[in-house]
Amino acid sequence: MSYSPLELAGKHQSVESCWESYRKRPEFEGFVEFVISLNSLTEFLQDKGLAGLTHAGQSLEQLALSLFGDDSNHPLPAEAQVEISGLMARLSQAMQQHLADVKLRQERRAVHGEAGPVADAPGFRSIWLLSKQAERWQDMLAQLGYFGMKASSHHYHELPPVMDDMPMLLLDATGCELEEWQHRLAALRAQLPACRIIGLSMRAEFNLLQSSLAGGCDICLLEDTPVDQIVARLLELGEPVDLEPFRILIVEDSLTATKLVQRALDERQISTQAIQDPKQVLHALHQFNPELILMDMHMPGCTGVEATRIIRQDNHYLSIPIVYLSGETDVALQVEALRLGGDLFLTKPFNPVFLNAIVKSKVERYRALRRSMYHDSLTGLLNHTSTKTSLEASLSSMLAQGQPMTIAMIDIDHFKRVNDTYGHPMGDQVIRSLAWLLRQRLRKTDIVGRYGGEEFVVGLPGVDAAQAQGILDRIRTDFACIRHPYRDQHFSVSFSAGAADHTISGDAEDLINAADEALYHAKREGRNRIHLARRTPNAA
Template sequence: MTAPSDTFKTRKARLRSAFLAQLPQRISEARLRLAALPDTPVEPEALTGLALVFHTIKGSSASFGLAAISDLARQAEDTVRHALTAAEPMSTQVRATLERTLDQLAVLQARPAEETNAADRFGFEPLPAAAEPAVVHTGHAAQRRAKRIYLCDDDGDLGQQLCTQLACFGYQVTALSSLAELRAAVAAEAPAAVIMDVMFPEGEHAGPAALTDLHETLGYVVPSLFISSRDDFQARLQAVKAGGSAYCTKPVKTTEMVEFLDALTNRESPTPFHVLVVDDEPNIARLHALVLEEAGMTTTIATDPAAVIDLLKGFNADLVLMDMYMPQCSGPELARVLRQMPGHVSLPIIYVSSETDRERQFRALEVGADGFLTKPVEPARLVNEVSLRAERMRTLHALMVRDGLTGLFNHNTIMQFLEIGVANARRDGRPLCFAMIDVDRFKRVNDAYGHPAGDQVLMALSRGLRLRLRECDVVGRYGGEEFAVVLPGVEVEDGKVILDQLRTSFAEVLFYAGDATFRCTFSAGIAAFPQIASADALIEAADVALYSAKGNGRNRVETASANDRSRSQDPIAAEHANGQ
């Protein structure tokens, strides 16, 4: 197995040393609590506090591989919990047993080197391959798709047509009309993906054969998409045997091809999971955070449960990893607090505790937690458990905030982003543009070609918007065939240029409905902050500008003025309703 990074080893060893340095204080605290216990029946709170000290020593030492210390602390905790259950005065014999245990802990704490090997074995095993940190892109999305793609088809006109269509979605594709041209192009520059026909003058399966040769030349498999007028099993089988990743039949639907290319060429790392680690033992909190960070996650730590709510306001957590036993506020109590807050009802919670009693674990889970991990937790299991539940959280959240057809943000979410964008622009003294986009004569598309064709148009426009705009821009489906775009940091003149480029590209996209082909256009209205000072006013002004674009002939972008009012207040706007 590959050894984990020295940095990880060094940081974990430092945390272990810090825990051992603080252990005498923990032992002293236990002595003081034990000495303060009366000979009469003991108040439950006093025994609970003593049990918690031993519990913390048990779990922390186990996490750092100090098995002997953990076993002694476990025995002492069990003894105290038995006394708590009996509700009787603590006998002299029990006190003496606990005193001996504390003496033994002090001895082991003073010479932990004997457990070094055991400590090294736990937590220093190779972790799952760490995800690459998410790259923050600030440029135009078309630049992110500027990867070399070769399209090889002996029908030169079709090749050029497809290249033009794919360019509308931000892809730069080089058309090649023969297998010889493909070989020469590959020799000059290796491609990020290949699109090619199945049949060539060299043979009915010459395309797959050429792709196989290409893979042998490069020494690796290139993402590839076959296009062909053939839809029989043998053609598809040969494409698969050659390593083809996708297959489109002619006439090729551009939107379908774009979906495949998105999947084949988009190798950007996903946004790291955000995990809030809650544990009153700082070294254990840092240890768990260290393990998760090694796996590519982003973490923040809370050692005081009272700080969790404020931390969550500024940290978009995908999951909370929390200790079960903490002073003043236990894990289950903190979970109940979070579950009473609407924004955190579905936030995944995983307990990490040395508690092994199944009944206590079950009671802790009853308050709405999603999992229970027992200390010491193997790093691989910690990473897997957190990843699975955080991914589920993101999936559920996406279903709530995104439109099912286009994958864009839904109406409510895009409006929230506009409010946030205006607030940020006002605070930073920066401009912002808000645009409303509407597909021209969309009702006629549905009537003439059917709703599936209309859906194809909406998906093409949504994908084009996502690919051609910046990472910081926010795109949503406002409703029906209307879309909304928030462009932070953009002056109105620049915003109009951006939308005009999008409009021109979209007008070139060819759509298919059975044997028929057609094109669509869109109109847009754009309004700017700070010329228009509020989110509501921006919406109204952009809406009026959109109406003006429709009235002035469609397939154009109009800019709003601060005096524009919503077309909903204009009786003559009714004739332009419903996508006309």
């Protein structure tokens, strides 16, 4: 979620240049370029979590789309151009303030001798609580700290300077009248336009929620929401976003139509591959592995519907979204095309922003579906099968490079007692807590999976058993410090782990079994400890 300020400034400059070009020569084609550039900027702001700037960009985008029309609607009336220019000025002011803030933070880091880029992922590591009753939220702040968040409380009028990453703001609504709340929200949004603002302990009143969301609040958490659910939501918001470019296959016999589609998608840095002959679609699917297909309806030798039916014969491609792009206006034919395997029908000429929105929505849902196939639904970690597959591939790679690797089995101590005493929902929360802690403390290159029940498996490429013991022991210590809230009390839980490295065996299954045996020893020795597997004298 980090980015270069120069990249952001460049995208903003592109929007301003396109608008100035349209004002000098107000033709429909120029307005299309402006809208495409604006959509690219708005999606960029949203992807990077720059909430306030996203609001400003979306307001401008909505106005531009409402005026899009066709050739007959341009040039736009003078009052419409003035309205767009006004929103452009507001966006520019907020953008300049944010870029100035980023520069100031870089200078402060340089003074303090801190190397590396400024992290610009609001809420990923830093959380500020703004509340009149900060003491009632101390348990929540402590829990966030266990999971690697820098959570702190501040007074509305005494905010500290932003030294590192832009904070996520938790704005407590307790005891605030509507007018006071709106004033504080507006002031914070103006002061920190890039921050994500979360309304905390809000009353379930329509007018309050409506004005809050319209005034710059990104999410509203209602009063009486349990602390563990608030922590869970904040941790989810802090998860890194998958920014791998979308892969789109275009099946279109017209080179002109293909170029128009690619121009619209290129602004979003979407990876495309185009084929003119639909009979090459199976080869392209295997070679390019797309996440969505844009299919023309009418092509020589094979219609889009026929190509779609052929694609759907392969079980691997049953769920891939297929969107038809065609000038076909016969509703009966459109319905038939969808019935035979298509997912959506867009009529040419298409609005490029609408095309991008459809692509984004469909690909994100496709990724979510694929993710559910390989990840555990409770924790979001790799599931049993995916974990074993990943461990085998990683171990093979490490051995080929002459590098160490350790596999560890982790089991929550006395978990049945947790379920029996506090209930299964609380047991699920404990499992999620350990999953979050493992994700926060381990590297992106490490493998973390839920093996089943309260048991987890961890793969640490490039790490031997002694190093793994130190890593796991720090996580074990912190996990045991977490105070899980239950009614008017708290409880803590520990875990035990067993670890085995590549010196035991070069086979992943063997290492899993060795780590499991070591886990058994850790349990037998009293739990809440790490035990390393030992190489037997007759081991190969």
